Amino acid sequence: MKPARVIAASLALLGSAGASAADLALDIRDAAGRPIADAVAYAQPAGEAPPARAGTRAVIDQVNKTFVPRVTIVQSGTQVFFPNSDNIRHSIYSFSPAKTFTTKLYSGREAAPVLFDKTGLVVLGCNIHDNMVAWVFIVDTPWFARSGTDGLVTLKALPDGEYTITTSAPAGGFKSREMRVLVDGSAASPVRIPVALEAGS
Amino acid sequence: MRIQRLQTRIIVLFVALLALVQVAAFWFVNATNSRNAETRVAEELNVGQRVFARLLEQNAEKLKLSARVLASDFAFREAIATHDTGTIGSALANHGARIGAEAMVFVDLEGKVVSDTLSPRGASRAFEYPALLKADRNAANASMEVLDERAFQLVAVPVMAPLPIGWVVMGFAVDDRLASDLRQLTELEVSFMLDGQPGRRVLASTLDLREQQSLLADMPWGASSATRQIMNIGGVDHQALVITLDDNDHARIVAVLHRSLGDAMASSERLRNMLFFLAAISLAMSILGSIAVARNITRPLEELATVAARIEKGDYTAPVSLKRADEIGVLASSLNHMRGGIADREKRILKLAYEDPLTDLANRSRFSNELEQAITQAALGDLRLTILMMDLDRFKYVNDTLGHGVGDHVLREVSVRLQRTVTGAECIARLGGDEFAILVRHANDDSSETARRIIAALEAPILYEGQPLDVGTSIGIAHYPEHGRDAQTLVRNADIAMYAAKRNKTGFATYDQHYDTSQQEHLSLLSELRRAVERHELRLHYQPKVSLRSSHVSAVEALIRWEHPTRGLVPPAQFIPFAEHTGYIKVLTRWVIREAVRQCGEWLRSGLALQVSVNISARDLMNRELPELVAELLAQHDVTPGLLCLEITESGFMEDPAHAQKVLDRLDELGVKLSIDDYGTGYSSLSYIMKLPVQELKIDRSFISRMATDEEISTIVQSTIDLGHNLGLQVVAEGVEDAASWELLRTLGCDDAQGFFMSRPLDPQALAKWIRVNHGSFRADSKATPSVAGTA
Numbered sequence: 001m002k003p004a005r006v007i008a009a010s011l012a013l014l015g016s017a018g019a020s021a022a023d024l025a026l027d028i029r030d031a032a033g034r035p036i037a038d039a040v041a042y043a044q045p046a047g048e049a050p051p052a053r054a055g056t057r058a059v060i061d062q063v064n065k066t067f068v069p070r071v072t073i074v075q076s077g078t079q080v081f082f083p084n085s086d087n088i089r090h091s092i093y094s095f096s097p098a099k100t101f102t103t104k105l106y107s108g109r110e111a112a113p114v115l116f117d118k119t120g121l122v123v124l125g126c127n128i129h130d131n132m133v134a135w136v137f138i139v140d141t142p143w144f145a146r147s148g149t150d151g152l153v154t155l156k157a158l159p160d161g162e163y164t165i166t167t168s169a170p171a172g173g174f175k176s177r178e179m180r181v182l183v184d185g186s187a188a189s190p191v192r193i194p195v196a197l198e199a200g201s
Numbered sequence: 202m203r204i205q206r207l208q209t210r211i212i213v214l215f216v217a218l219l220a221l222v223q224v225a226a227f228w229f230v231n232a233t234n235s236r237n238a239e240t241r242v243a244e245e246l247n248v249g250q251r252v253f254a255r256l257l258e259q260n261a262e263k264l265k266l267s268a269r270v271l272a273s274d275f276a277f278r279e280a281i282a283t284h285d286t287g288t289i290g291s292a293l294a295n296h297g298a299r300i301g302a303e304a305m306v307f308v309d310l311e312g313k314v315v316s317d318t319l320s321p322r323g324a325s326r327a328f329e330y331p332a333l334l335k336a337d338r339n340a341a342n343a344s345m346e347v348l349d350e351r352a353f354q355l356v357a358v359p360v361m362a363p364l365p366i367g368w369v370v371m372g373f374a375v376d377d378r379l380a381s382d383l384r385q386l387t388e389l390e391v392s393f394m395l396d397g398q399p400g401r402r403v404l405a406s407t408l409d410l411r412e413q414q415s416l417l418a419d420m421p422w423g424a425s426s427a428t429r430q431i432m433n434i435g436g437v438d439h440q441a442l443v444i445t446l447d448d449n450d451h452a453r454i455v456a457v458l459h460r461s462l463g464d465a466m467a468s469s470e471r472l473r474n475m476l477f478f479l480a481a482i483s484l485a486m487s488i489l490g491s492i493a494v495a496r497n498i499t500r501p502l503e504e505l506a507t508v509a510a511r512i513e514k515g516d517y518t519a520p521v522s523l524k525r526a527d528e529i530g531v532l533a534s535s536l537n538h539m540r541g542g543i544a545d546r547e548k549r550i551l552k553l554a555y556e557d558p559l560t561d562l563a564n565r566s567r568f569s570n571e572l573e574q575a576i577t578q579a580a581l582g583d584l585r586l587t588i589l590m591m592d593l594d595r596f597k598y599v600n601d602t603l604g605h606g607v608g609d610h611v612l613r614e615v616s617v618r619l620q621r622t623v624t625g626a627e628c629i630a631r632l633g634g635d636e637f638a639i640l641v642r643h644a645n646d647d648s649s650e651t652a653r654r655i656i657a658a659l660e661a662p663i664l665y666e667g668q669p670l671d672v673g674t675s676i677g678i679a680h681y682p683e684h685g686r687d688a689q690t691l692v693r694n695a696d697i698a699m700y701a702a703k704r705n706k707t708g709f710a711t712y713d714q715h716y717d718t719s720q721q722e723h724l725s726l727l728s729e730l731r732r733a734v735e736r737h738e739l740r741l742h743y744q745p746k747v748s749l750r751s752s753h754v755s756a757v758e759a760l761i762r763w764e765h766p767t768r769g770l771v772p773p774a775q776f777i778p779f780a781e782h783t784g785y786i787k788v789l790t791r792w793v794i795r796e797a798v799r800q801c802g803e804w805l806r807s808g809l810a811l812q813v814s815v816n817i818s819a820r821d822l823m824n825r826e827l828p829e830l831v832a833e834l835l836a837q838h839d840v841t842p843g844l845l846c847l848e849i850t851e852s853g854f855m856e857d858p859a860h861a862q863k864v865l866d867r868l869d870e871l872g873v874k875l876s877i878d879d880y881g882t883g884y885s886s887l888s889y890i891m892k893l894p895v896q897e898l899k900i901d902r903s904f905i906s907r908m909a910t911d912e913e914i915s916t917i918v919q920s921t922i923d924l925g926h927n928l929g930l931q932v933v934a935e936g937v938e939d940a941a942s943w944e945l946l947r948t949l950g951c952d953d954a955q956g957f958f959m960s961r962p963l964d965p966q967a968l969a970k971w972i973r974v975n976h977g978s979f980r981a982d983s984k985a986t987p988s989v990a991g992t993a
Contacts, residue, residue, distance in 0.1 A: 093275070095282030095362045125363025127275055133363040 021157040022183050025192040028151045028167055035151025036197055038071040039169035040137050042144035043155050043181070046162040049141040052077040057113070059083060060124070060134055062090050067124060067134030071170055073144045074136060079113040090129065096122040098138055121174060135170055158183045167195045207502065208495040215491030216484065223480040230476055234469035239440065242465045246429060246442040249387035249458045253444065256383060260354055260373050261343030263300060268341065268358035268371045271296045278362045281307070281315075290316040297371065304353045304372030308334060310365060319349045328370070333357040336365045345447035345454045347397060348372065352404045352446075352454050375454070380407045389458045390439070392416055397452030404454070411435060416457065426455075431462075438462045501529045505536055512536075517544035557631040559609055560616035568630035568638050572688040575627060575642055579681055586681035587648045589623075589639040590695035591655065594673035594703070596635035598858055607665050611672055614663045622658040623651060638692070652676040652709035675702040676709035684712045704778045706882050706903075726776055727783055729765070734792055738764050741796050742962035743813070745971070746933060746955045747979040749947045754977055756812035756846065758955060759797040760962045761789065781818050790821045795834055798845060800965055802838030809969065814846040816878060822849065823860055828867035835871070842872030848899065850878045851890075858889065869894035876933070881921065891928060898925040902936025905956070909941045919949050926950070 028039040052075035061068045063085045074080065084090055084107045092111070093102035098120025103111045105128070116122065116138045126132035137144070143163075147153045153167070160183050168176040175198050271277055271292070280288035293305035293316055305318040308328040315325075328334065330346050334357050341358045348355070353372030359365040373379065375393045383391040384407045392406035392413065401422070403413045412435040419432045426445035431438055441459035448454075501523050508521050517540050523533035552558075555567035563571065572588065579586050593615065600608035612635065619629050619637060627642040641648065655676060662669030677699025685691040694712040702710035710716075733739050743757035763771040780786040794815050801813045821827055835842050847868060849861075865875055876897035877890060881904055900921055908915045918934070925932035934946050937956030946954055959979050963971055 093362075095278060095366070100282070123362065123364050125361070130273060130361060130363060 021159050022191065024155040024158055024165070024181065024183065026147075026153040026155070026165070026167060027192055027194045028147050028153060028169065028197055029194065030171070030197060035147070035149065036169045036171055037147055037149045037151065038069070038171070039147040039151065039153060039167060039197060040071060040073040040144065041147070041153040041155060041165060041167045041195075042073060042137070042139045042141050043158055043163040043165045044139070044141050045143075045159075046164070049143075051075075052142065055079075057081060058136075060136070061085050062092075062126075062132070065126075065129050065132055067132055069146070070134050071146055072134065072136045073146055074116055074138055075142050075144070076117050076119050076138045076140055077115070078138075079115050080136065081109075081113045082111045083109050084111070088128075090132070091127040092124055093127055094122045094124050094136075096120065098122045099136070102127070135174070137168070160184055165193075167197055169197050171197075173198075206499075208492075208499040211495035211498065212488065212491045215494070216488055219484060219487040223484060227473075227476055227480055231469075231473055234472060235466060238462065238465040238469050242440045242460050242462060243429060245387070245389060245460055245465075246440060246458055249383075249389040249460075250427065250442055250444060252387045253383055253391070253456060253458060256386065257343070257354060257446075261356055264302060264343060264354065264356035264371045264373060265341050265358060267296065267300045267302065268356050268369045271371075272358045272360040272369045278360055278366065281309075281360055281366055282362055286316055290318070290321060293369070294318050300371075301373065302371045303374040304348055304355065304370065306348075306370035306372075307360075307367055308357070308370060309367040315367065328368075330355065330357075333370065334368045335359065345375065346372075347395065347452050347454070351375070352393060352395060376405045377407070380405045383407075383458075387458065389460050390434075392457045392459070393446075394420060394455050394457060395452055396422055396455070408434070416459075420457070422453075432459060434459065434461070440465075498529070501525065501533065505529070505533060508536060508540070512540050512543060515547070517541075517547070560613055560631050562616050562620075562637075563628050563630035565630065565632045568628055568632065568640065569688055569692075571628040571630075572640055572691065575640060576681060576686070576688055576691075579642075580686075584643070586691075587641040587651075587678060588681075588691055588695045589641070589648065589652060589655070589676050589678050589709075590632075590692065590699045591637045591639075591674045591676040592699065592703075593635035593659075594675065594852065596672065599670055599672065602858055603665070603670075607670070610665050611663055611670060615659065615672065618658045619655065622654050638695070648678045648680070649709065649711065652678060656708050674708075675699050677702055678709060678711040680711075700778065700782075704774070726779055727785065730763075730776060730780060730785055730789075733763055733765070734788060736766075738766065739789075739792060739796075740764055740964060741793065741800065742964055743800075743811075743968045744955055744962040745960050745968065745979070746812075746814070746953045747959045749934075749943070749951050749954050752978045752980055754811075754972055754975070754979060756814060756953070757968060758814040758816075758848070758962075759793060759800075760816075761793055762962075777818075781820060784820065786818045786820050787824060790815075790817050790827075791830060794831060794845075798831075798834040798838050798840050801844050802840045803965075804969070805840060805844070807969070809972065810844065811972075812844050812846055812874065814848050814876060816848045816850075819850070819852060819857075819861075822864050823857060825864065827864055828871055831868060831873055832871050835873075843874060846874035846876050846897065848876040848878035848897075849895075851880065851882065862893065865894055879935075881917070896931060897933055898928075898930045899933040899935050899955075900951075902956075905934045905936045905942055905946070906938065909939070909945060915945065915949070918946075918951075922949050922951050 024043065026041050028036045028041070030036050056075065056078045058072055058074045058078050058080045060072055060080055061083050065086060072080070082092055082103065087107070089105040089107045091103055091105045094100055098118045099114065099116050099122045101114050116136060119138045119140045122136040122138065124134040124136060143155045143158055145153045145155055155165070163181045163183060164178055165181050166176045166178045168174045177195060177197055274292070277289070277292045280292060289307050293307060297303065297305035297318055303319070306314055306328065307316045309315050312328050312331050312334065313325060314328050329348065330344070333342065333344060333355060335341065336359055341356055343354055343356045345352055346355045352375035354375060355370055355372040357368045357370045360367045360369055380391040380393065383389070390407045392408060393404040394417065395402055395404050401417060401420070403417055406413050406416070408416060415435045416432065419434060421430050421432070421443065424430055424443050426443065428443060430441045430443060432441045433439070439459040439461050441457050444456045444458065446454040446456055504523055505521065508519065511519060520540065521533045521537045523530060525533065555564055555570070556562070557564045575586050578584070593611070596608065596611065599611055612631065615637070616629070616631060619639070623629060623639050623641070625641060625643065626639050628640040630638045632638050641651065656674060659672055659674050662671050664670070677695040677697065679685060679691050679695035679698060681691055684694045697716045698710045698712040701713070701716045702708060740762040741759045742762050743759055745754045746756035746758060747754050761773050761777070763776060765771045777786070780789050797813045797815045801811065804811050817827070831845065835845060849865070868875060874897065875893070875895040876899055877895050878899050879901045880898050881901045898921070900918060904914050904918050908918050922932045931952045933953040933955060934951050935955050937943055937946065937954040937958045939958055943954060943958055960971055
């Protein structure tokens with residue numbers, strides 16, 4: 001994975017004084033201006049980010065021989081559950097350094113949850129079904145989100161402060177884009193920032 | 202050169218036609234074959250190209266499949282994920298060995314070679330053909346590339362985990378095995394060649410090294426892909442298909458599929474050889490066949506030609522033995538008919554040429570041929586031959602008085618009798634007119650006997666419509682070799698003998714040297730006889746005719762004498778017949794008549810009235826001027842016509858009685874006395890004589906001389922005298938040589954007599970003296986007086 005290009009952006013996000021948090025909306029589009037779905041964005045505070053709360057969970061279902069959702073973003077320390085909604089069995093694996101694992105063939109809820117405890121990008125596949133692919137972003141911050149089909153990612157309740165916001169999408173080969181953002185709660189909300197991502201094939 | 206022989210012509214035509222057809226067929230088949238061969242090779246190349254493409258495709262599929270299998274192997278992926286290079290390398294080697302892929306490379310996402318079976322230590326280099334590396338596993342392409350200076354059919358398949366984490370690159374080496382596999386499938390020679398950095402070279406080939414060099418040298422590198430070329434490889438023409446497998450900036454890999462045209466032609470060459478062989482055999486057979494056909498035609502033709510040549514030579518005996526149903530058979534049968542026709546016609550012509558159509562006897566030509574042949578043979582065999590020549594007496598008389606029909610009848614009858622009589626004759630021929638000839642081959646000493654038999658056979662009268670005809674003959678005989686050694690001489694001598702026989706009234710005569718001498722003398726005689734008249738060598742002697750009753754001499758017979766200056770006295774027998782023969786008798790007769798009339802006139806003026814008899818010949822009787830001549834002479838010498846008597850022999854007027862009659866009638870009118878001389882020697886019809894204006898009949902001396910001793914003869918003489926008297930004729934006996942005859946004749950009542958007993962012929966002076974001495978009469982009793990005879 002290429003190192004994310006860091007875009008030094010000095011944004012003064014206007015926020016209301018006295019307010020402790022602000023929502024940040026990112027409008028992620030490709031070069032052609034089309035919204036990119038399944039893009040992820042997360043905000044890394046300049047200081048220490050609060051760790052994930054114990055018992056934090058995520059679910060990546062397998063429906064109709066696809067991972068649902070296709071892209072998942074979690075904070076490290078999150079247990080991810082892989083329920084199998086298909087009536088066939090799957091065997092999920094990952095050779096990604098952030099989390100290498102493999103499950104036996106299973107169906108239903110037989111699979112044990114997998115704890116993602118290192119940041120990075122994990123590519124999930126199914127040993128049985130080559131076409132199944134899913135990505136899991138493991139970040140070290142609780143402020144993250146995934147875009148829907150409208151390409152909008154909303155990072156909610158960002159406390160005032162300086163953040164590095166990283167956006168990435170599988171469509172762009174997970175080339176990430178970073179920008180610095182200063183969150184000021186007194187600013188009018190929500191703040192909406194357009195982000196152009198390279199959307200490679 | 203023009204071919205003359207039919208047989209050769211037929212053969213040449215046949216063979217030339219067949220050869221033409223063969224050459225055409227050969228050319229056509231050959232052309233078709235080589236075209237076929239080229240087409241076949243082209244098709245083979247097309248098929249080969251397809252098979253080749255298919256094989257490469259299959260190999261690519263195989264590689265792809267295998268690579269995919271490897272790429273999706275979990276353990277392999279795990280090894281990759283864990284960067285376990287050793288495991289990766291062994292997995293690659295292991296997997297490659299399974300399908301025989303020599304090149305097994307793993308390339309990471311960065312395009313770096315992680316592991317490479319070809320050069321295990323050559324890792325970490327950038328993979329040479331990044332274009333092959335595609336994320337889409339289904340887009341995996343096979344391509345020919347050079348790796349480690351060798352060509353490989355490479356396939357790169359991404360390793361997905363599940364997203365690409367690298368590429369498995371697998372490759373089959375393009376090596377001799379591939380080439381030979383291809384050859385097995387396509388039966389084409391296959392070579393892979395590289396035009397790249399180290400130079401152009403052959404990567405793999407089914408050819409041997411030498412051929413590879415040749416191929417390399419002849420390789421049309423500029424040719425575009427999938428074009429057919431004719432290449433010379435190792436000295437043999439090949440049709441080749443160049444297929445570009447890879448063409449990039451660095452290198453170009455081509456596959457050359459080729460096939461030797463020679464190999465492809467080999468089958469057609471075999472076919473051509475077979476065809477050639479067949480052509481040769483059929484040509485040979487056609488030659489034999491056409492020879493047979495030609496022979497079948499020409500052999501009978503030759504046979505016909507032989508027959509025709511035989512016919513040309515006059516041999517008609519052998520018929521054409523050819524029995525065929527075809528045109529030649531027709532020709533043969535026509536030839537056969539022609540042969541028969543010619544034979545018949547020739548027979549007829551020969552018959553006409555060599556046979557007398559009237560009597561069916563041989564003619565003169567045939568007789569001459571036969572005689573010549575016989576002489577040739579006789580000369581070889583020392584044999585003798587005899588020829589008899591004969592002619593008929595009084596034939597002309599028969600012919601003229603009774604017509605040619607009768608004459609022909611006589612000739613036919615004579616020929617029949619001859620054939621019946623002369624049995625051993627080689628050839629009996631009618632030479633013409635009433636002339637016959639007989640050739641007797643064997644030495645026949647009895648030729649006289651034969652002649653007698655012939656005469657006897659002809660003695661019996663020939664009957665014509667119940668009327669008897671008398672025909673006599675004279676025969677001359679000549680023998681080979683003593684009477685002549687060639688045909689001409691023999692015939693002439695026989696002729697001479699025949700005339701002698703006729704002259705001598707002997708019926709037949711064998712040739713005698715004496716005749717021949719006289720014959721030879723004849724020629725000189727003619728000129729001498731002419732001279733004799735001019736030089737007055739001729740004399741007339743006169744023999745008195747004495748009356749048997751009165752013994753008075755009132756008449757004489759003038760007889761010609763020739764006082765030849767060297768020969769002396771030539772007897773009339775030696776020149777009269779000759780003169781008759783040559784026609785000179787006319788001159789002689791004229792001279793005799795003139796002399797006799799002159800003498801008669803002379804005597805008359807001297808007071809001696811003597812009737813003078815003159816012999817005239819048959820030829821003189823033909824002379825119409827004779828009466829005028831006589832009248833003129835009588836007038837000239839003032840002689841009474843009654844003092845001239847003309848004596849004619851029986852044969853004289855028998856030769857042409859009608860004409861003789863006219864002349865005689867005319868003479869009779871003149872008042873000249875006419876007498877029949879030598880009566881009894883011929884066979885003249887008495888009834889005819891009766892019509893003649895004759896006054897006198899002279900009995901031939903042959904009767905008179907034998908009369909005294911032969912009773913029979915004397916009877917004949919008696920009856921002849923009586924007959925003459927009954928006809929009112931004066932009868933004269935000739936050849937009275939003794940007193941007995943004289944007396945007998947007187948007793949028999951004969952009128953006059955003439956002969957040595959009274960007087961031999963005397964010259965005019967001697968006669969005048971004789972008459973004076975005897976006083977105009979003869980006395981038999983005084984005959985003994987030698988003075989009389991002595992003075993004659």
